[in-house]
Amino acid sequence: MTAGTYAVDPWPIGLPWRWWDEIGADEAAARGVFTPVHSVSGRPPGSVILAPGDIRALRFILERCNDGCCGMDNGDGPNLACAQCGQAAATRIDVCSYWQEVRLDPQAVRRVELDGPASTPTDWETVLTETRLLMPSADLTEWWSPESYVATGVAMAHLLAASGGAPLRFWPGPAADMFGSALDALLPPGPAPKTVALTGPGLRPFDAAPDISLVPRHPETGEPWQPPGARDLVPLAAELWLQLSSQGTWLRSPATGRLPAGVLRDDPLPQYSKRWLEVDRGACIHTLCRLPAVREPWLRAIYDRMTNWMFQPPPLG
Incomplete structure (x- = not known):
């Protein structure tokens, strides 16, 4: 994620994972998966994804930060908690072969509307x-x-x-x-x-x-x-x-004379x-x-x- 931006993932991801034979085709389809796969996440969809540097007032849950081969992933569930109340609120992912991101748990956070006009998308x-x-x-x-x-x-x-x-x-x-x-x-x-x-x-x-x-x-x-x-x-x-x-x-080498x-x-x-x-x-x-x-x-x-x-x-x- 680019700093200052966010995305909303329409698909669920993270613990608990449920086997395909356990969840069944109908429930899997309700979760956005329409063919048999190894497992389907049991978490709710709609996690908000931020750049790691854009989070504030969160602290690591240390016992959940040692699940990746070269860093942290979401193998043990949310690994970031609110610094004030201690509620698990997000997952920091920072391990090889994964996108570096922070996912806010939709069950632990809520959207707050800000005063002022909404920003206009760039033309x-x-x-x-x-x-x-x-x-x-x-x-x-x-x-x-x-x-x-x-x-x-x-x-x-x-x-x-x-x-x-x-x-x-x-x-x-x-x-x-x-x-x-x-x-x-x-x-x-x-x-x-x-x-x-x-x-x-x-x-x-x-x-x-x-x-x-x-x-x-x-x-x-x-x-x-x-x-x-x-x-x-x-x-x-x-x-x-x-x-x-x-x-x-694109011109692949510097031009001579005036630059076109x-x-x-x-x-x-x-x-x-x-x-x-x-x-x-x-x-x-x-x-x-x-x-x-x-x-x-x-x-x-x-x-x-x-x-x-x-x-x-x-x-x-």
Whole structure:
């Protein structure tokens, strides 16, 4: 989480965990899980996620802070308590392979309205301009950022659900390069494919709207950009959408003479990945089992194929 921001997780997470055979399909569906999984959290949904540095007036519950191999996770339940009353109120997660975050327990905290006008979300032009300043998002190991990697798997799951079982035909471009071959391998061939295209602010409108539009999701509100006349939307994280819509438009070396508009002015230049961004299979499976559409036989068959590809899986991008 970026400092000063928050998110609300619609899915439950944390103790107590209940086996699938114990909880059953109906109760699991009520908790947002629509295919058999190893276990389902018995906690209520709606935990508020903050950056670790944004919490105040909480102290560690020391006996619950030694459950991770390299730090703290949520294996022993909430590990932060109110500094005044001692009530367990949140979980600090700070261990390898996990996002660093603090989750406020929805059973222990409540929202308090503040006086004054509500803040106005940043307009799309500013959002994309500020996000573009951070592009391309590769880390020092020359891999794409974890946020972008996970976003590919989430997008793949929603593309599969939006297909309705029909083949997808991408309009030429980076989105086709990323998702096209994987979806061709997963979806059955058919005579009437659905068209998919990147759509969003700053892009030239199409003469005929595609069947499925890949649009950016506002990083502050979570709301997708709404193109006029759109039929079906698949929201992408703003960073991933920019990577796809702007691929190949950055100048990768300093220009001589007068600097043209759009040239990178950083010194040293930002890191560029030497690898094309691949689809995160784990994020795709995790998202698919939480989409009601996965109960459709055709999509459940794809889900089962993906979860059974253990040693020689087909490429996902």
